[in-house]
Amino acid sequence: MAFDTRSVQDLAGRPLFAAGLGRWLAPEQLVILAFHRVNDAMRDGLTCGVAEFDRYCAFLARHYDVLSLGELLSRRDAGTLPRRPLAITFDDGYQDNWRLAAPVLQKHGLPATFFISTGFIGTQRVAPWDRDITPPPAWMSWEEVRAMHAAGFEIGAHTVNHPDLGTLPPEQTREELTESRARLQQELGVDIDLFAYPFGGERNLSEANREVVRELGFRCCVSCHGGTNALDADAFHLQRVPVSDWYVSPHHLGLSLLTGRA
Template sequence: MPGLETKQIIKRYTGKFITAFSLNKSTKLSVILNYHSVHPTHNFATTPNDFLQQMEYLVANFTMVSLPDFYKLRIAGKSLPDRLAIITFDDGYEDNYTYAFPVLKQFGIKATVFLTTGFINGEVDITEKDGTYQDLKALTWEQVREMRGDGISFGAHTHTHPILTEISLDQAEGEISRSKKILEEKLGEPAGLFAYPFGQPKTFNRNIIDLLKKHGFKSACSTLWGCNNSNVDIFSLNRIRIDACDTFHDFKEKVNGKWEFIKWIQALRG
């Protein structure tokens, strides 16, 4: 859902829903934030200054953990911190290295970047598909390896960024297996994390999850809205999308569970 469209829907319904569907203050919060681009001038990107302010707020108010560590805590059945936050990026834009990475290093935040491997390899320009992130360049493998050396983890996001349920199962399996193989060859380590392209209802299903398990993935992120409790399906982790149009007030409400009504809007939209 594009950021500006989301904003319009939210403004229309916030007054009715924000009280009814906000999380109680006592609710444990495990939030996985979903970013795409951090750029000073792009219309759909979070600005570097906003990103800095957001990370500063999270570090002061949440326990920051990496997505791999969150997975380990879940599998071990250990209790989660009361207020836990995880940073993720989708697609693999160069500005993740240029603008986001220095801020992440400043605060010691171990984010996860989900790479569309064909985009990184220069085989496909995913920015042309819907125009949202048009003109943004891809990360290079050299940049990826440098970030990995500083604690940033990487997951697969398919090879060409299709909606996996709109292609054949054989094609979907090829997208999944190829992205995993390339990622492992380039980084020299197992790739166990995945993010579904688009990640909304109907863009993945049990057949797709079975393919992920078949190829050795351990966990996957959707873009289904919400926090994650101890019972969440590790192959359908919820995320909270951060948009370019978010004010700092919006950001704080989002990460503190005040916009949970979006999950109901997603369900209605199908």
């Protein structure tokens, strides 16, 4: 391993968290982490290995108060947040979320929220960003999405076709949101009110489309960039921290969260 600044942060983070100081040094903030895939079949910025994910979960369970995103929002609004609120989220609906990530989350007793692009579920569609992966990663079936929900995990909307809402006209955005929410509600029999916008970058959501999310009655609109949030952050401008292979360890992520560099 190169002795770069990331490994230095990893080394610095270890004793600090081992001593339990992370919990007390943390600024008051809302931390929302974003994962995509958990498996050992591929290595890229969207994929976390299974053993690595287990280490992340052990770390988060020990040093944070992990809540589902819905509960984090409810308790924020009620003024009853625990000291170190953190939500774990996943995007898109990859099959390994249920088969490999969910058992690890359950082992550590951690809740999580899964944002599903309904047009991918139960299909062989290959997302444009997965074209170079052979074989392409599979999506969950609707049976698996229902099983995940029945196991207590939270499900949120992530459109039907994963379009770029930075450029999609508001009318089509409205259709993407309405249709994906209706399908999830029909499959799961519960209200769906959490939303993560596709791609999640600064340019991937126009202000007109953010208003569409608000008008349709969702409780939040989360990005996939930007870091942590102030306790009183607007629910429609919530930022997430993508957990990628840029982080060399959970301690590196933990120190980055502590120092506002995530």
